[in-house]
Amino acid sequence: MKGTILRQFSYSLLLLVFSICPSTSDIFPGKKHFVRVVNDLEAKRLDVHCYSADDVIDRTLSTKGEQLEFEFRSVVNTYWNCSMNSVVGHVEIEAYISEDPLIDECGGVHCIWNAREDGIYLYRIKHSDYVKKYDWIPKPLRVRSIKRNVRP
Numbered sequence: 001m002k003g004t005i006l007r008q009f010s011y012s013l014l015l016l017v018f019s020i021c022p023s024t025s026d027i028f029p030g031k032k033h034f035v036r037v038v039n040d041l042e043a044k045r046l047d048v049h050c051y052s053a054d055d056v057i058d059r060t061l062s063t064k065g066e067q068l069e070f071e072f073r074s075v076v077n078t079y080w081n082c083s084m085n086s087v088v089g090h091v092e093i094e095a096y097i098s099e100d101p102l103i104d105e106c107g108g109v110h111c112i113w114n115a116r117e118d119g120i121y122l123y124r125i126k127h128s129d130y131v132k133k134y135d136w137i138p139k140p141l142r143v144r145s146i147k148r149n150v151r152p
């Protein structure tokens with residue numbers, strides 16, 4: 001008997017909360033989303049550093065086909081940027097931005113990025129194809145210092 005009353009009370013409390021809060025996203029965190037970064041480079045290491053407003057993920061994808069995937073709940077203003085480093089160069093991408101046309105291009109709750117020799121591609125789930133979104137910024141050529149025989 002006591003349990004029933006308590007349960008009824010909880011239900012009314014829940015209803016009250018729902019009626020007060022205009023949007024349930026205020027109480028419940030947003031929908032689950034995923035970002036995946038795939039190393040599609042031929043025998044090259046890829047260092048990935050992804051960050052949002054409150055999280056950081058660092059990973060080394062040492063071989064072709066190796067990938068990193070993480071999930072998060074997306075609310076207003078959620079973003080994930082990933083900077084990538086390889087012998088080809090470096091680049092920083094906007095891997096996820098809530099309420100952005102990018103999400104529609106991702107085509108679902110997954111944004112899948114492929115790092116290739118000629119740039120970073122986004123996999124468009126709805127079209128089953130890849131579009132190039134970023135070029136690598138090439139590393140500056142290493143200038144070898146020329147040793148001279150300087151005699152005193």
Ligand SMILES: *[C@@H]1O[C@H](CO)[C@@H](O)[C@H](O)[C@H]1NC(C)=O
Nearest residue numbers: 079080081082091092093094
């Ligand atoms: C994310 O990366 C983009 C592209 O490099 C940059 O313009 C933007 O400022 C970055 N956002 C944050 C929050 O660092």
